[in-house]
Amino acid sequence: MIRDFTLQGAQMLLVLLLAPLLTGFVRKVKARFQRRLGPPLIQPYRDLIRLMRKEVVLADNASWLFRINPYLIFAATWVAAALVPTFKTGLLFSWSADLIALIALLGSARFFLALGGLDVGTSFGGIGASREMMIASLAEPAMIMIVFTLALVAGSTQLATMAAYMNSPEVGLRMSLALGLVALIMVAIAENARIPIDNPATHLELTMVHEAMVLEYSGRHLALIEFSASLKLLLYISLLACLFAPWGLAVTKADSISLAIGVLAYLGKLLVSGFLLALFETTIAKMRVFRVPEFLGAALMLGLLGTLLLFVSRSF
Amino acid sequence: MPLSVTMSCVAILLVATCVAIAISRMQAASSFVYGLTLLSSLTALFAALVHLIGGAPMSLMVTLPLGLPWLGAHFQMDALAAFFIIVVNLGAAVASLFALGYGRHEDEPHRVLPFYPAFVAGMNLVVLADDAFTFLASWEFMSLSSWSLVMAHHRARDNTQAGYVYLVMASFGTFALLLAYGMLAGPDGSYAFAAMRANHPSSGIATVVLILVLVGAGSKAGLLPLHVWLPLAHPAAPSQVSALMSGVMTKVAVYAFVRIVFDLLGPPAWWWSMVVLAFGGVTAMMGVLYALMQHDLKRLLAYHTVENIGIIFIGLGLALAFAAHRMPAAAALALTAGLLHVFNHSVFKSLLFFGAGAVQTSTGERDMEHLGGLIHRMPMTAFVFLVGCVAISALPPFNGFVSEWLTFQAILLSPQLPSWGLKLLVPAVGGLLALSAALAAACFVKAFGVAFLGRPRTDAAERARETDKWSLSAMFFLAALCLVAGILPGPFIDTLAPVAKGLVGDRMPTQTAVEWLSIVPIAESRSSYNGMLVFLFMAISGTLAAFAIHRLASNALRRAPLWDCGYPDAGSATQYTAGSFAQPIRRVFGTVVFRAGEHVEMPPPGDGRPARFNVDLRDLIWDTLYAPVADGVVFAADRLNHLQFQTIRRYLSLVFLALVSLLLPLAIWP
Numbered sequence: 001m002i003r004d005f006t007l008q009g010a011q012m013l014l015v016l017l018l019a020p021l022l023t024g025f026v027r028k029v030k031a032r033f034q035r036r037l038g039p040p041l042i043q044p045y046r047d048l049i050r051l052m053r054k055e056v057v058l059a060d061n062a063s064w065l066f067r068i069n070p071y072l073i074f075a076a077t078w079v080a081a082a083l084v085p086t087f088k089t090g091l092l093f094s095w096s097a098d099l100i101a102l103i104a105l106l107g108s109a110r111f112f113l114a115l116g117g118l119d120v121g122t123s124f125g126g127i128g129a130s131r132e133m134m135i136a137s138l139a140e141p142a143m144i145m146i147v148f149t150l151a152l153v154a155g156s157t158q159l160a161t162m163a164a165y166m167n168s169p170e171v172g173l174r175m176s177l178a179l180g181l182v183a184l185i186m187v188a189i190a191e192n193a194r195i196p197i198d199n200p201a202t203h204l205e206l207t208m209v210h211e212a213m214v215l216e217y218s219g220r221h222l223a224l225i226e227f228s229a230s231l232k233l234l235l236y237i238s239l240l241a242c243l244f245a246p247w248g249l250a251v252t253k254a255d256s257i258s259l260a261i262g263v264l265a266y267l268g269k270l271l272v273s274g275f276l277l278a279l280f281e282t283t284i285a286k287m288r289v290f291r292v293p294e295f296l297g298a299a300l301m302l303g304l305l306g307t308l309l310l311f312v313s314r315s316f
Numbered sequence: 317m318p319l320s321v322t323m324s325c326v327a328i329l330l331v332a333t334c335v336a337i338a339i340s341r342m343q344a345a346s347s348f349v350y351g352l353t354l355l356s357s358l359t360a361l362f363a364a365l366v367h368l369i370g371g372a373p374m375s376l377m378v379t380l381p382l383g384l385p386w387l388g389a390h391f392q393m394d395a396l397a398a399f400f401i402i403v404v405n406l407g408a409a410v411a412s413l414f415a416l417g418y419g420r421h422e423d424e425p426h427r428v429l430p431f432y433p434a435f436v437a438g439m440n441l442v443v444l445a446d447d448a449f450t451f452l453a454s455w456e457f458m459s460l461s462s463w464s465l466v467m468a469h470h471r472a473r474d475n476t477q478a479g480y481v482y483l484v485m486a487s488f489g490t491f492a493l494l495l496a497y498g499m500l501a502g503p504d505g506s507y508a509f510a511a512m513r514a515n516h517p518s519s520g521i522a523t524v525v526l527i528l529v530l531v532g533a534g535s536k537a538g539l540l541p542l543h544v545w546l547p548l549a550h551p552a553a554p555s556q557v558s559a560l561m562s563g564v565m566t567k568v569a570v571y572a573f574v575r576i577v578f579d580l581l582g583p584p585a586w587w588w589s590m591v592v593l594a595f596g597g598v599t600a601m602m603g604v605l606y607a608l609m610q611h612d613l614k615r616l617l618a619y620h621t622v623e624n625i626g627i628i629f630i631g632l633g634l635a636l637a638f639a640a641h642r643m644p645a646a647a648a649l650a651l652t653a654g655l656l657h658v659f660n661h662s663v664f665k666s667l668l669f670f671g672a673g674a675v676q677t678s679t680g681e682r683d684m685e686h687l688g689g690l691i692h693r694m695p696m697t698a699f700v701f702l703v704g705c706v707a708i709s710a711l712p713p714f715n716g717f718v719s720e721w722l723t724f725q726a727i728l729l730s731p732q733l734p735s736w737g738l739k740l741l742v743p744a745v746g747g748l749l750a751l752s753a754a755l756a757a758a759c760f761v762k763a764f765g766v767a768f769l770g771r772p773r774t775d776a777a778e779r780a781r782e783t784d785k786w787s788l789s790a791m792f793f794l795a796a797l798c799l800v801a802g803i804l805p806g807p808f809i810d811t812l813a814p815v816a817k818g819l820v821g822d823r824m825p826t827q828t829a830v831e832w833l834s835i836v837p838i839a840e841s842r843s844s845y846n847g848m849l850v851f852l853f854m855a856i857s858g859t860l861a862a863f864a865i866h867r868l869a870s871n872a873l874r875r876a877p878l879w880d881c882g883y884p885d886a887g888s889a890t891q892y893t894a895g896s897f898a899q900p901i902r903r904v905f906g907t908v909v910f911r912a913g914e915h916v917e918m919p920p921p922g923d924g925r926p927a928r929f930n931v932d933l934r935d936l937i938w939d940t941l942y943a944p945v946a947d948g949v950v951f952a953a954d955r956l957n958h959l960q961f962q963t964i965r966r967y968l969s970l971v972f973l974a975l976v977s978l979l980l981p982l983a984i985w986p
Contacts, residue, residue, distance in 0.1 A: 012857075049869075052865055052869035052870060053869050053870050054870060054872075055870060055872030055873060055874055056870075056872065056873045056874070057874050057875075057876050057879075058873055058874065058875055058876070059875075059876065059877065059878035059879065060875050060876065060877055060878065061689065061692070061771060061878065062878075063691040063692060063698075063769065064691075064695070065691060065698075065702070065769070071858040071859075071861055071862050072854075072858060074857070074858065074861055075853075075854040075855070075857045075858030075861065076854055078857050078861075079850065079853045079854050079857060082853075093849060093853075095834065095840060095844045095846070096832075096834065096844075096845070096846035096849035096850055096853075097712070097845060097846065097849075097850050098843045098844060098845060100721055100724055100843075101712055101717070101721065101845050101850065104710065104711055104712050104717055104721075105712055105850065107709075107711050107754075107757060108706070108711040108712060110757075111706065111709060111711055111757055111760075111761060114761045114765070115761060115764060115765055115769060117765075118761070118765030118766070118769045118770055118892065118897075119691075119765075119769045119770070120770070120878050120880075121688065121689070121769065121770030121771040121878075121888065121891045122878060122879075122880040122884070122891070123880070123885075123890050123891065123892060124880060124881055125892075126770075126891060126892020126896065126897065127892065129761060129765065129892070129897070130892060130896065130897045130898075130899065130900055131900055133757065133758035133761050133762075133897075133900075133901070134758070134900035134901050134904060136754055136757065136758065137751070137754045137755045137757075137758050137901060137904075138754070138904070139754075140750065140753070140754035140757075141747060141750035141751040141753075141754050144724070144746075144747075144750035144753075145746070145747055145750060148727070148728065148743070148746060151728050152728065152731060155842065156841055156842045156843060157725070157728065157842065157843040158840075158841060158842065158843055158844065161841050161842070215879070215880070215881065216878060216879060216880075219870065219872075220865045220869060220870060223865075224861065224865075289900070290900075290903060290904075293904045300747070304743060304744070304747050307743040307746065307747075308740070308743045308744075310731060311730075311731045311739045311740070311742065311743050312739060312740075314731070
């Protein structure tokens, strides 16, 4: 029991510690691709600590909601990120929310983030909130359809069961899983406000979405929101890794060797996917806001197609 | 016992109606009527709750010597009726509590007070009725009393039109139900429900009945395309009545559907579910899209009821599909999901209508474009309204999420269904459900963000005051219920077990027996959700983060003018409005669904007139289905108009001709 608690706690801390590092790594690789030196890997940690130590400058008409929002967003994102298997499946509380609940938790975080954008009553906050909800109104159903696809293959919406199934030889090559993978990557890019949907490196551009919502935040509030954004990126990469590359996950055994393998494999997966993300972002241009619905509509249709195929026959 | 207690409560409500007519112009009348309704609803609520928690071992019956002389009036309370009695009386009790404070602002109490207890009594009677005659009489009683409440402020703009449309649609719905019961009763005219249950109609008749019930109950519930009266009539009534109509009366219509289709109509055919699912999916999706385009707060809420009715009907349709294919466990899951959503929706929709009512009394405005910044002036109302918004957007850890999650789980069981039609339809319905859930979140970010956040857009919003204690206590009670039902859904699901058992022959696994108070639809390896733990985790990690940062880093705070990229604007008119918030979604979905178009009128240089930006939205359902009928009626009335200006001879000959033409069929009838 104590061991179970420790493992669960270790997972919560692991995601917390790794999330800024992943963000730093993606930035570094991107900078190298652009023939820049780039900030050091630990720059995100420094930024977070510096922001947390600064005083908060709050707009005169900011409400109580504006002040508790960062904590709500951070809590929801952290809990969601800690529920995705990273190095081991079937942790103590892994059954407390299945994949659908996890997506809804991220939905809660987004709900409050969008309200934060509207709270002070600036036009920038409004444009961000309104576009974020438009993107979410397509990304979330696409994600649900992807979950349907995966759940119908694995016979479960529990991430632990799904990861165990994906690790077993009975998966095989499936059409529906291929569709699900492509759609999930598209949704992950949109949800994390990466290029080509949104640019995490810009401020003050008319096309921005995520950064526009958080424009009025400062100090520790901003630190928490930035931290949540890093956690969300880590979450989606963990999700992709545990569902489509479950190799090395400590599935049943919990001895030290398999745990060590699990952690190492997880780090390896983060490295590879961080590199691929940076590569992808370097090679592609940002699209106009009203091209986004087409992009996400395609993800939705892929998810729907995967589900439909599985309704027709389990063997797809 | 529970039945007689509930019947006595209904009798008290009817007496209260009569007393209210006499005293409605007195000062104390409002407290008397709402207090009495509160007490009797609470009594009925507890009676039904005791009956249902006890497992509703037998259905209670009583026959009163009323109504048709050879029939009498039958009343009963089985598990299904007990559940809906709980929903009705919970809504009525809280609405009465709200109205104890809110009702004082009523300008014309004599137009509201007599009808209010009558309306509550009518809804109770519909649920308790055990024969077609009593059912239809109660149904009409409910419709007409609520119509009187819609017409309470008949001088306000558009309210008479709302009342007229409601009256037409309500009569149309009752007419369909009348025919449905006529078909069910068969040639012998056995109007008691027990007799209808005993004889199973042939498949042709069952089909006709199904369609008539979908029209009759669906028009009251707000199924597309019969929803048109709902967004007109619900906002027109006083807010406690809007809450009752939207949160509770639509559920009575769901009761009528469940009672007839699951109980009286006999074993379902597989394709019935296709009809119900298709209507449910389209209703959910279109309801939320309509809601997103509104800027009247109460109308937005009313359209959103349409969406939730769609979600409920998706659950019921899945239950029908599973029941038709003899998969009772899955049918029990889908039915429980639908019924739990009935309960959840009645809770958060009442809460939201109360909030809108509080805003309306405090500012005199329903239009969101004239509100803003209310969170500073009405912090309590803002807090409970926010809880309602999160709950209705199906976000954890609140209750709306639980029932939608169960519906998703039911959809995931449906590949086992053998029919090809369902195999193709159910994934599409799942997609519509997912889309409507995501759009609902956008809709309520808009509703809360524009009305309560930002800066006040008018003086009225600037001068808003917090609402009274009675109203606040009602809203806080419902908000607490949203949270409790969200983090401890197990007992709520278990309470529904006898209902599912009675209708589809099976129940969901006992949830209170599951470890850690999780909920498990089928088996834990398939799926489980623990609202309690999710809530605790969030609370702990949020507090931990706040504590650590404030202790270790900084808790300094400075107030300053807002930044807005260095270009802060003085006026509040430059904020995002309800229209501009919905613009991206209007562009994505609205160009097809509403033929939305945007026109900019830009005067030439030198012209002093302001530029104008117009948005055109067309309601295609009204334009294609209702407008031609309305035009046809007007055309026919115009043509027949000259018959009114005849001489007495012509009148007499017309009467004679009519008589002959009516007798002619009788004469040539074999």
